[in-house]
Amino acid sequence: MAKIGVFVCHCGENIAAKVDCTKLKAAMESHPGVSIATEYKYFCSDPGQESIKKAIVEQGLTGVIVAACSPRMHEATFRKACAAAGLNPYLCEIANIREQCSWVHSDGDEATEKAIEITRSLVEKVKRNNELQPILVPVTKRALVIGGGIAGIQAALDIANAGGEVVLVEREASLGGHMAQLSETFPTLDCSQCIMTPRMVEAAQHPNIRLLTYAEIEKVEGFIGNFHVRVKMKARYVDMQACTGCGDCIQKCPQKKISGEFDCGLANRPAIYTPFAQAVPNKPVIDSRHCTYFKNGKCKVCVKVCQTNAINFDMQDEYLDLEIGAIVVATGFQIQDTSLYGEYGYGRYPDVVTGLQFERLASASGPTGGRIARPSDGKEPETVVFIQCAGSRDPSKGVSYCSKICCMYTAKHAMLYAHKNHHGTSRVFYMDIRAAGKGYDEFTRRAIEEDGAGYIRGRVSKLWQENGKLMVRGVDTLLGKPVEVPADMVVLATAMVPQPDAKEFAKTLGIGCDEYGFFNEAHMKLRPVETATAGIFLAGACQSPKDIPDSVAQASAAASKVLALFSREKLEREPIIAMNNEATCSGCWGCVLACPYNAIEKKDITDRAGNLIRRVASVNPGLCQGCGTCVTFCRSNSIDLAGFTEKQIFAAVMGL
C-alpha cells in the first residue's frame, strides 16, 4: 500500500501569491494513497528539509512529492534529504508548480486547479516508481584539446602542468594559429611571436602533452569521462622521425610560386614547406595539390636532396583512436571573405589589404621584414586609410555582430605605421571606438594624440583609383560633410567569422552553434565555458570574437573545468537507463542504429543445449545515457526507461 507524502512549498510569495496552497494541500490529503500533505513557506530551507525527513521516518512514507519549483532547481536537494531519511532518492519527485504554473498564470483559481492536476499526476507516477541505484563510471584522465592556437596551447599547458594528460590536435602543419601571424600586440606592443613561440615550444616538449599536427578530428563518440575520438593524421609525405628539419628540400623545391597561406598571399612558398620559420614542429609537409610529382609523376627533387631519406610519397592518411575523458574545443576563427566588399576594391587593387595582411607587412618575420610597403610596387605608403567595420556590424553582409578586436588593432596599426614612417599620414574611418578593456582606451587615445592618427567618424561609400592614388570617399558624420582622402594604401578591418566548417564540426562534436557558426555555451552568463554536452568545453574565438587576453583567460577556465573533472576517480551517473524486455524483442536492431551512444549490444538466446534460438537487444548500463531514443524507436514497446517507465508516464498522464 502506497504511503505518499505531499509537501506543498509556498516559495515565499512565488507560488503562494497565485496558487491557493491550502486548497492544494487539502486536495492532496484526500487523494488515494496520500498519507500526509503539508504546506510550508520554504521547503528547501533547513527546517523545511527536516520536516520532510521527519515525516518519512514517522509516517513510514513510500514516496515523496515536493510541489515546488522546477526539478532543475531543487530535485537534487530534496532527493538528498530523502536519502538521508532512508528513502531511496528515486522515490522522490518534484511537481513543478512555480515555473510551469504560478509564474505563468494570472488567474489564481485556474492556477490552483492546474497545480492540483500537476501534483496529482506526480503522485500517480511516484506510486509506481521503483528504487534505483546510481551507476558508477570511470573517468579517463586524458584531455583532448582541439586547435593549436593560443587558446588551445594555454588550455593544454594548464592541464598538463597540473599533471593531466593532454592530446593537442592542430589541423595545420604547425602550432601557432592566428596569433603567430600577428606583428605586435595591443595594448603593450610586445612582439606576438616573441611571446607566442616559447609557449609553442613548451607545449611541444611537455612530457604530458602529445602533439598531433596536420591532424583532424574525424569522429567523436561516447560521453563525459569516456569519449572515443578518431583522429585523422593527414599524410605529410615527410617522415617526422627521420626528418631533421634542415630545410634543404624547401630550398631546392622547383615549385615555388604557391601563394603562401601564412603570409596571407603576400609571399609565395614552395610545395614542400613549413608554414613559417618558427614553426613547431619545424618539419615540412608536402602540399600534394601543388607538388609537381603528385601532378605529373615526375620531379622528386626533394627526395634527391634529402640526406636522411625522410621523403615518402607513398604515405597515406592514418587514423588514430583515442580514449578521452574531456574535450576542450579551441578551433579559432577565420576572417570574412573580403570579396563581399566590391565597393572597397579588395582583389581589384593590390594596395587594398586586410588587417591580417597588414600584420604580416608590419611583422619582422613577414615578407618585407617588417617594412610597411605597398604590395603593388614595394614603396612605402605616404598616406594610409584604415576602414573599420569592413564587414562587422553590417547585417546586409551577414555579420551583424561586432568583431570586438578591430578598434584596437586598427589603433595599433596606425601606431605601428607612425613608428615606422615618421612622415606618413594615417586616417581611420570608424563607426564607434569600442575600447573597453584594461589599458585599451588609453591605447587608442595614444594613437590619436601621440601618433597622429586622424580619426574620421563615418563610413566609406566608395573607393577607386585615380592618378596612382586610391581615392577613398566617405562621410564625416561629425562635420556632416562628405570627405575624399587620396591614399597610397587602404587597410580593411575585416570581420572575424567562425571557421567555414564550424557548423559541420559542431555536429561531429554533438554541441550547438549559433546562426553564424560560433559554438554555444551552456549558459551565456553563468556557464560560459561549458557546452550543453557534458565534458566538452570551449576556449577562444570559436565561441565568439575574442582578443588574446580573453582567449587565454577562457582557455585557463576551460582547463580548470577539465581538472575538476579529472580530480574524481569515478563519476556517479543517474540510473536512468533503458531496459529491454527480451521476451518481446524481435531483434530488428532499430534501437542499435538509433542509439547515439552505441550502448545497445546483441545478445544470444540459446536453448538448454546451447543452440542459438534468436538474438535480442541488450543495454549496456555503463554506456546508456537514458536519452530514450531507443524507447521511441521500438515499435513493439519492448524497451523501457528506468525512472520514466511507460507505466509511470501513463499513470502520470492519466492522473491529469
Place this chain on the structure above:
Amino acid sequence: MSIQEHYRSRAKELLSSGTVKMVIGYGTGSTPDRRRPVFITSPDETDRLVLDKACRTNLSGYLLREGLLSDQKQVAVFFNLDGVRSLNILAAESQLETAQVLVLGFRIEGEEVTALQGERAADFKSLIAAAKEQRKSQPPHELQEKLEAMTPKERFSFWEAEFSRCIKCYACRQACPMCWCRRCVVDNNQPQWVNTSSHTLGNLEWNLLRAFHLAGRCVECGNCSRACPADIPLHLLNRRMSDEVQGSFDHYPGMDEAQEPVLASFRKDDPETFIL
C-alpha cells in the same frame, strides 16, 4: 511455354534437386479472380501452382513463420518487384537472410504476366532503382488526389467515416509482411497505450499508429486493403507516408538488404523542416 508452365517446371526442378525445401506460390482460390497461397514441398505437387494476373498477394510474410528458416535450408517464393523489396526490408531488419530465399520473379502489366530476370534479391537492384524513379513521376491515385484537396477537417471526417467500419479484426496486421513484431504494441496492456475498443478513438489510434509504424518500410503491396473485410482504403495512408519519406529523405523502401531504416538513421544534410 507459358510463364505458368515455365515456373511449374522450374519449381519441380528446384524441389527434386533438393535446392529448396519448399516453394511458396499461388494456387486457385475460392473465386476465379482470387488466389490462395500454396506451400509445395514435393515435386509431384507443382501442378497446383498458378501464375496469372490475379496473383497480387505479397507472400514474403509467410517466410517469417517461426522455425521455417531456422534449418538454414532454402525456400523459393513467387515475388513481384514489391515482394522483392519487402524481402530486402525483412533482411535489413534482421528477420531473415536473403541467401535462404530464392526468388521466382514476375511482373503483371495489364493482362500480361512476364518473368523477371534473376533469382537472388540482389539481382533486382537495377529494376528496383528504375521503379524508384518511376514512382516519382507516377500520377497520384484518384482518391488520394481528392483527399489532398480536402481541408484538414474534411479529411478527418473522411477517415473518421472510413474507420467507423473497422471491426478491429487486425486482418491488416496479419496480412502485412512488415507486421512481424513478436508482440504488437496494441497487445501491450501494461500500460494500454492504444485503445482496443472498436470505437472512433480506438479505431483512429490503431490505424494511424500502424501507418506510422510502416513509414519508410511499406512497399505498397496492397495486402492490407485487400485483406480488410470492411474495405477501408488503408493503403492510402501508407502511400501518403511513402510520399513523405521519398520527398523528404529520398528514401524508397527495400532498395537493398543493407538499407538503413529511414527513421533510425540520419545524414548530416537531412532537411530539418520540422524544426521551426
